[in-house]
Amino acid sequence: MSAPNPASSTNTEEAKKNSTDLSASLQELRQLSNQVYLTGGRGLAGDQDTSKDHTWLQDLQAQFGSVNSTIKDIEDATAQFQAQTNVLMIGNVDTDPQIESFQLYSDLAKNHRWFEKVNEYAVGASAFLGQNLLKRSYCNFKSRRKPLSTCHIAQPDHLTKMISGINKMFNDMKVTVSRPGGSMLNAVVEVHLDRILKTVIIFKGLMIEWVVVKGWKEDLLKPDGQVDIWGESRYQVFQRITENANAAMIHFLSPAYPELAVRSFMTYLHSFNSLFSDKCKQCNCHLQNNLPPTWREFRTLEPYHEDCRV
Numbered sequence: 001m002s003a004p005n006p007a008s009s010t011n012t013e014e015a016k017k018n019s020t021d022l023s024a025s026l027q028e029l030r031q032l033s034n035q036v037y038l039t040g041g042r043g044l045a046g047d048q049d050t051s052k053d054h055t056w057l058q059d060l061q062a063q064f065g066s067v068n069s070t071i072k073d074i075e076d077a078t079a080q081f082q083a084q085t086n087v088l089m090i091g092n093v094d095t096d097p098q099i100e101s102f103q104l105y106s107d108l109a110k111n112h113r114w115f116e117k118v119n120e121y122a123v124g125a126s127a128f129l130g131q132n133l134l135k136r137s138y139c140n141f142k143s144r145r146k147p148l149s150t151c152h153i154a155q156p157d158h159l160t161k162m163i164s165g166i167n168k169m170f171n172d173m174k175v176t177v178s179r180p181g182g183s184m185l186n187a188v189v190e191v192h193l194d195r196i197l198k199t200v201i202i203f204k205g206l207m208i209e210w211v212v213v214k215g216w217k218e219d220l221l222k223p224d225g226q227v228d229i230w231g232e233s234r235y236q237v238f239q240r241i242t243e244n245a246n247a248a249m250i251h252f253l254s255p256a257y258p259e260l261a262v263r264s265f266m267t268y269l270h271s272f273n274s275l276f277s278d279k280c281k282q283c284n285c286h287l288q289n290n291l292p293p294t295w296r297e298f299r300t301l302e303p304y305h306e307d308c309r310v
């Protein structure tokens, strides 16, 4: 706590004195006014003795004079009064004669002390956090906050550009994009991975919504020329990979970083280029139940059989 300031202490004393003087003058004015009303109200009718009339008038004039001089005193005291401290004003609350307000002063004083403490701690915390060069999130969370994701309503050019980038990532994987019916929102992406598999990926903006994996010799189109997005492969191995690829799609989904999600998914898909030569990391065999390792661990992309995965 800071040391008391002598100047401010003197000012406080002076303000207190002014306040006391003012209160005393106001009480005096009340009493004098009452006397004026009483004397005026009594009037001449109450006095049988006419010789006293003189006295009554003089009394009334003298009382008016006193009232006038008290009003002048109050005006002077008001001019000198410095209402610079709210504590004094609050201190006058306990002079309120209402019973309900008796507790008010102690409550106000308690709250005042509480707010002073809060202010003191806030100043201390602010100084401490201001020195923190790491700029943690609670210091500048506004600037770190990412804008709301709009990846599901991205412009078509954005996806086309992203797909051409992915085409350069792997030599043995060819990715093409088409927009049935000229849709601005949805796109069909076909992935041809060497002589291993074909995939249809449905995009909404930059987000993957659906994946179907088939053998490299299987047809991705229906007899009417439409892309067959609901038909599954006739081979069990690609049915399993379709299930696992949809799980991977959900795993990599990231509305905040849609491009990273798509790149991660494409890298995952490319890991099946050695599908028929991989050995399971767990049992070290090529086949289990006549199937190759169709599961890829999402982080390392290591191959596992369905029943061998950890």
Ligand SMILES: [Zn+2]
Binding pocket: 280, 281, 282, 283, 284, 285, 288, 304, 305, 307, 308
């Ligand atoms: Zn295995």
